[in-house]
Amino acid sequence: MYNRIKNLSLFSSLFTRSSRILIGALMLVAVLALAACSSDPTAAPTSTSAPQPTESSPGSDSGSVTATSPSSADLAGGSTEVFLQGFEDAAAGSPFRSTSEFAAAAKPLPAGEKLKIGFIFVGSQKDLGYNQAAAEGSQYLERVFDDIEILRSENIPETADVQAVEEQMIRDGASIIFATSFGYSGPTKEIIEKHPDVMFLHMGDVEAFENYGAFFGNIWQLEYAAGQVAGATSKTGKLGFIAAFPIPQTLLNVNAFHLGAQSVNPDVETTFVLTSSWCDPAKQATAVQAMVDADIDVLTQHQDCTKTIVEAAERAGIFVSGYHQDASPAAPNAWLTGAAWNWGPVYAEIVAEIRKGTYKSSVMFQGLDAGWVQLSPFGDFLDADVKQTALDTVESLRTGSFKPFTGPIKDQDGAIQIADGVVPTDAELQGTGYLLEGITGRTN
Amino acid sequence: MSDIWLVLGGTLTGAVGPGISVLYATYGELITERAGRINLGTEGSMLMGACFGFMATAETGSATVGVFAGMAAGSGLSLILAYLVIYRDTNQLATGFALTLFGAGITAYAGRGYVDSTIGGLNPIAIPLLSEIPKLGEALFQQDILAYIAYGLGPLLFVGLHYTRTGLSLKAVGESISVAYAAGRNPRVIQIAAIAAGGALAGLGGAQLSLGLTHTWSEGMTVGRGFIAVGLVIFAMWSPLRAMVGAFLFGGAIGLQLQLQTVGAPVSPFILDMLPYLIILFVMALWSRASARAMPEGLKGVLRANT
Numbered sequence: 001m002y003n004r005i006k007n008l009s010l011f012s013s014l015f016t017r018s019s020r021i022l023i024g025a026l027m028l029v030a031v032l033a034l035a036a037c038s039s040d041p042t043a044a045p046t047s048t049s050a051p052q053p054t055e056s057s058p059g060s061d062s063g064s065v066t067a068t069s070p071s072s073a074d075l076a077g078g079s080t081e082v083f084l085q086g087f088e089d090a091a092a093g094s095p096f097r098s099t100s101e102f103a104a105a106a107k108p109l110p111a112g113e114k115l116k117i118g119f120i121f122v123g124s125q126k127d128l129g130y131n132q133a134a135a136e137g138s139q140y141l142e143r144v145f146d147d148i149e150i151l152r153s154e155n156i157p158e159t160a161d162v163q164a165v166e167e168q169m170i171r172d173g174a175s176i177i178f179a180t181s182f183g184y185s186g187p188t189k190e191i192i193e194k195h196p197d198v199m200f201l202h203m204g205d206v207e208a209f210e211n212y213g214a215f216f217g218n219i220w221q222l223e224y225a226a227g228q229v230a231g232a233t234s235k236t237g238k239l240g241f242i243a244a245f246p247i248p249q250t251l252l253n254v255n256a257f258h259l260g261a262q263s264v265n266p267d268v269e270t271t272f273v274l275t276s277s278w279c280d281p282a283k284q285a286t287a288v289q290a291m292v293d294a295d296i297d298v299l300t301q302h303q304d305c306t307k308t309i310v311e312a313a314e315r316a317g318i319f320v321s322g323y324h325q326d327a328s329p330a331a332p333n334a335w336l337t338g339a340a341w342n343w344g345p346v347y348a349e350i351v352a353e354i355r356k357g358t359y360k361s362s363v364m365f366q367g368l369d370a371g372w373v374q375l376s377p378f379g380d381f382l383d384a385d386v387k388q389t390a391l392d393t394v395e396s397l398r399t400g401s402f403k404p405f406t407g408p409i410k411d412q413d414g415a416i417q418i419a420d421g422v423v424p425t426d427a428e429l430q431g432t433g434y435l436l437e438g439i440t441g442r443t444n
Numbered sequence: 445m446s447d448i449w450l451v452l453g454g455t456l457t458g459a460v461g462p463g464i465s466v467l468y469a470t471y472g473e474l475i476t477e478r479a480g481r482i483n484l485g486t487e488g489s490m491l492m493g494a495c496f497g498f499m500a501t502a503e504t505g506s507a508t509v510g511v512f513a514g515m516a517a518g519s520g521l522s523l524i525l526a527y528l529v530i531y532r533d534t535n536q537l538a539t540g541f542a543l544t545l546f547g548a549g550i551t552a553y554a555g556r557g558y559v560d561s562t563i564g565g566l567n568p569i570a571i572p573l574l575s576e577i578p579k580l581g582e583a584l585f586q587q588d589i590l591a592y593i594a595y596g597l598g599p600l601l602f603v604g605l606h607y608t609r610t611g612l613s614l615k616a617v618g619e620s621i622s623v624a625y626a627a628g629r630n631p632r633v634i635q636i637a638a639i640a641a642g643g644a645l646a647g648l649g650g651a652q653l654s655l656g657l658t659h660t661w662s663e664g665m666t667v668g669r670g671f672i673a674v675g676l677v678i679f680a681m682w683s684p685l686r687a688m689v690g691a692f693l694f695g696g697a698i699g700l701q702l703q704l705q706t707v708g709a710p711v712s713p714f715i716l717d718m719l720p721y722l723i724i725l726f727v728m729a730l731w732s733r734a735s736a737r738a739m740p741e742g743l744k745g746v747l748r749a750n751t
Contacts, residue, residue: 124663126560155552155663240706273705274713281658281665282462287702289461290454294706307560308660315567315659330562440708 070345070371074140077398078342078371086370087349090362096210100357103211104197105175114149115176117141117351118169120162121154122181122304123279129306129324133341134180134203140344141351148351158183163191170198176354177201178347181304182247188212199354204249206430208361215346216249218367218426220256221397222339222375223300224404225390226321227260229336229378230298231268232386233319234261239270240291240299242309244278246443250302252432253339257300257321258439259404264389271296272441279305288312298336310334319379326376337390338376346372365426368398405429410437447707449579451700456583458699459692461657462669464591465490465649467691469673470680471597472645474687476522477677478605479638480618480742484540485525486646487670488547489518493647494654495551495558498661502561511566511590511651518647519640521547526639530632536746544670552663559662566590566656588656590648601684614638618740646670672724678747679728681738690727694720 075083091098099106109115117138125135131154138150151174153165162184166177175198179188182204192200192212205214230239239261241254258270271294275283284301285308291299300321301309307330313320314331322328322338346366353359366372375394378387396402407418411434418424435441469486476483483489497514501507525543528534566588575585584595605611613634616624621631654661672694680686701716709716728735739747 124556124559126557127662128560132560271706271708273702275702276714276717277667279662279665280667281660281662282465282653282667282669283698283702285658286458286461286699289457290699290702290706293453293457293703294450296706305559305660305662308658308662311562311659441705442708442710442713444712444714 070348074342074345075371076342076374078369083345083349083366083370083372086364086366087353090364091353091358091360094208094360094362096208096361098357099199099354099359102197103175103199103354103357103359105199105351105354106357109147114147115145115355116149116151116169116172116174118151118153118166118174118177120156120165120169120177120179120181120184121152122158122183123155124305125152125154127279127305127307128310128327128330130304130341131180133325134178134343137341137343137347138178141347144344144348145351156181158187160187162187166191166200170195175199176351179203182249185214199359201350206363206427208363210361213350213359213361213364215350215362215364215366216430217341217343217346217372218365218429219339219341219373220252220429221367222373222394223253223256224260224397225375225393226300226337226339227257227262228264228393229382229386229390230257230300230319230321231261231263231265232389233336233382234265234268234298236295236297237265237268238294238296239268240294240296241270241272241439241441242284242287242291242299242301242303243272243274244303245276246274248430248432251435251443252429253302253323254439254441255432255434255436256404258436260393262438263404268438270439270441272435272439274441275303278303281305281308284308285312288316292316292318300338322376328377328379332379333381335379336382337378340374340376342372342374363427365430367426368394369400411435412437412439450707451703451709453579453583454703454706455696455700456580458702459696460583460587460591461695462653462698463692463695464587464594465653465657465666466669466673466676466694467594467598467688468590468649468652469646469670470676470687470691471594471601471684472518472642472649473673473677474642474680474682474684475601475614475638475645476642477743478618478682478740479614479635480621480740481526481529481635481639482536482540482674482743482746483522483525483639483642484537484671484674485521485543485547486540486642486673487666487668488544489521489643489646490650490653490666490670490673491547491551491664492517492521493650494665495555495650495661497647497651498561498563498654499555499558501563501565501655502558505564507564507566507655510563510655511648514647514651514655515644516647518650519644522639522643522646523636525643526636530635530639548664555661555663561661563655563659565659566652588652590652590656594652595688598684598688605684615740618742620741646673649673672720675724675728678735678739679724679731681731681735682740683738690724693723693727697723 119138121131123131151169156162156165178201180203185202185205200212202214204216208214243250254272261268273287298319310320310327310331314334319336320334321336328335403423405424407422408420409418411417473486493514496517497510500513501510528539529536568586571585575581613629617631617634624631676690679690697720
């Protein structure tokens, strides 16, 4: 009985003064620690690089607003004309007003002030994956503009948390915000009306609003080329694809990877496994083992953090094709090649146009021809002809002479998804909702 | 037929893969709860172990140092809980939960620079003969050293709890502090030691996750498995041997669902993803009466409102 009373009093002890202070202090420490890690401007060097003279276009008369016009080296082999044309076309097709009419970022900066741009990442900026690719893009901005300041926040979940971070960045003076993760679209769209002078940019959404532009790269083109390397390398004819969720981007990637592999080995089979998490290293490692057990000898992925899978493939003695970012040093014996982003020039052009006042919100998809995406370096051990096939494919995808998704394209159930001779548009491809014939796995 | 073997093998691989780290955390929580305290900071201790174990390994190059660093970090976090709940009489559930958030914050901050570090880590050691048993041997006996220790620790804890003076003192404190005190034990010291040991084991589980299974540190990489451990202790009715069953079931369900996907089973991966949790809920419901009987008296005030 005494015990019962004593134990019950443990609950009420929550309300005694000393405990309340202690718990309060503890919560405060926890909150501070969380805040310290989430809003972390020192994680990447901010303006450490000496402000270098930026490439101004001849017509630019404003000293502070620098036009980008990236060199072909920055564009990963893409053409500057196509790159700029893509932005012109997007602006021409946009139903929205140009940023000169509403955006704070398009107004001249007070002397001595810097333009603040917020970047929000769903994972770590050093994840050898999606977030690192985006973070490196933000560092490119620091190199080409000498009058901007980047606010970065990493490991922000795809919940209302992202709104809190966006609000904080706006309070800190940000007038442009890049919400870099797919799942940020919903929460972000809820607050865009509240901040009509702030320009929001989202990576991956398929709709735009006046102060909310969306863009994404046709990385599936490189998945196709990487699939060719994978198909030519596999001895068992079985490939594995470890994904997080069956979103259209992912389905398009696995379909392209499979098509590419099939083009060099018609009997190839691809196994599609979902981990239901963008980054759960324990499940990733287990999924790699499950694939090894199923005789799969080449695998690739669509996860945010890629390191665990790349290293696990190396340890298991199978091959791996990368995604998001070049991670070849982590797996010298396993790394084949990979599909990677080249965000720097894209961010820079968007920021330059917003500042000039010429940007109009749109949904943009660009690929190899504009240099938005690139093939990662090949593994040293690959045969020359395998590499050449992939390079030829990349070239024909770049010029547009080759369209892999030309019908007839059949899904898993044998139903025709793209009719004979039809070439789907970029937007149609980005809405892919099925897996191709020859892929084992499920979309729901 | 070959698919069945494949799925069986995958289940075993998963049982030992994600299962081992959860098993350590379950052992730890079990010791803590046997002493009459509940530590919801187990998740935080796991993260501390995973993060600081990985950092120590990356800095020194030695996984052994990493394992001990992980245990120390996990134990350190749980000692904060020990101080607060034993000396300051704070609410155990709120304190534990706050410590989990605290651990998550600290590790995210401290581990930032190590996300892309490559480590040698703990590598599998194949046990001669046993590892050659098809499927079973490959899954169970080609593991890192921490897996083998975990296999042995269950029976050892069982014997320790029921047949040694220390174990009996621990249980006595968990059942009735006043009786243990009257019998000449020091309940505070025993509870602090139990909480510290529990945190160390959770940290060890975290270290196994980062050093053995994944060779990676990534923020929040335990994804709630410390809380699963708390649930598994109830599932296991405070028995170390049943804890092994519980943790291997949990890990096995993860392996099962991933392997089922590779053979193209006609079941939604989202349904399969619920499997580990469903199994635990189902068994808990099934054994709830027995579980209530097995619960240490000292926990009843915290865990049950209607006794």
